[in-house]
Amino acid sequence: MPIPPANLYPPFNIVRLSHVVFGVTDLAASKAFYVDLLGLQVTDEDDDHVYLRAMEERGHHCVVLRRSAEANVRSLAFKVYDEGELDKAHDWFRAKGHDVGWVERPYQGRTLRTHDCFGMPIELYFQMERLPPIHQKYALYKGVKPLRIDHFNVFASDVDQAVAFYNEIGFRVTEYTEDEETGRLWAAWTHRKGGVHDIAFTNGSGPRLHHTAFWVPTPLNIIDLLDLMATTGYLANIERGPGRHGISNAFFLYIRDPDGHRIEIYCSDYQTVDPDLEPIRWDLKDPQRQTLWGAPAPRSWFEEGSLFQGIDPVAATLKATPIVAP
Known part of the structure; x- marks a missing residue:
């Protein structure tokens, strides 16, 4: 099939991918892998979650490790251009017959949870807590x-x-x-x-x-x-x-x-x-x-x-x- 022409004026404006939420069966082992081996930075953690960011990122997290009985993926997340784009996205997905709902997520503002054409869970948000820059903290x-x-x-x-x-x-x-x-x-x-x-x-x-x-x-x-x-x-x-x-x-x-x-x-x-x-x-x-x-x-x-x-x-x-x- 031919590739469709680029849609330069979509119904709402996604800026970029943002983060993934992994369900992990051994939180300590996963933390050791992502932090000690790969070098991601811990921005917060509790008994059931570890929040991570990479060195150039100002947003609070790009990976969330979540303790889980089974290894899985909870969602893929994307950042939109402003608050109004969230409402446009909500209405567009609902009109397409997709499940939509506003969910609470730590360190994020309003977050829309829905799914794509295959049922894959995706989340959209505009605001995420900003952290001080660390890209020149070379000791990290x-x-x-x-x-x-x-x-x-x-x-x-x-x-x-x-x-x-x-x-x-x-x-x-x-x-x-x-x-x-x-x-x-x-x-x-x-x-x-x-x-x-x-x-x-x-x-x-x-x-x-x-x-x-x-x-x-x-x-x-x-x-x-x-x-x-x-x-x-x-x-x-x-x-x-x-x-x-x-x-x-x-x-x-x-x-x-x-x-x-x-x-x-x-x-x-x-x-x-x-x-x-x-x-x-x-x-x-x-x-x-x-x-x-x-x-x-x-x-x-x-x-x-x-x-x-x-x-x-x-x-x-x-x-x-x-x-x-x-």
Whole structure:
């Protein structure tokens, strides 16, 4: 299917992705992974939650770890332009027949909870408590030196449907993978903030969260993280990489947290600010699409993802397969 024209005047204005809420089964182990290993900063914690931010972020949190009996994802969150956009979003989702509700969230103002076309839980807000800058407090930089949350990638049972829905609310496609035999989308990268993506969609049983990505200063930070993981008991948590993607041109590493939530460490993609920027097409069988250089992705990368709480995944309608490592 053709990529829809960019919707430059959506019904409400999402600025960027904001944060993810992970359900984790061992809060102490997860804190050690995200804080001691990766280097995210604790902004608050209690017996059941740990709030984290990266080094360049002024908002209170980009990750919330929540003690849970089962590993899952509670929500993906996005920031809107102002308070009025929340009301526009509420009315738009309600008119589409989606469940909508105002929920209380620590350190946030009014927060709208709803879901996308697949039932995936999403939350929208405008105000989040601002914290003093720490990007020049170099004594705090540890682990992979994460600067900011960069994007989500989600398994979708129908990527064409995902692109059509998110296009309605203003997400613009930067790159996409097309199955030549059917003409359907196998994957698509969409953005609001002027990078390659705020949220991407990969063909597969879904909705499930494929990964959450963090931007780091240089590829050398990724190499440092690999050395650290290999010598501190996290060798088995390295899943894929390092390497460079064809799509996005980004230098990458994929790792798994103690509950299996997949994290991408990411740098070196490009800006996509121009509203008339044409999407880049890739063929599914192009071996440099997913990996410009580096080992092909393992089967786990295509098949495993984090469940959203209370949502049963649906099998993908497109049965095409990419190149998988032996």
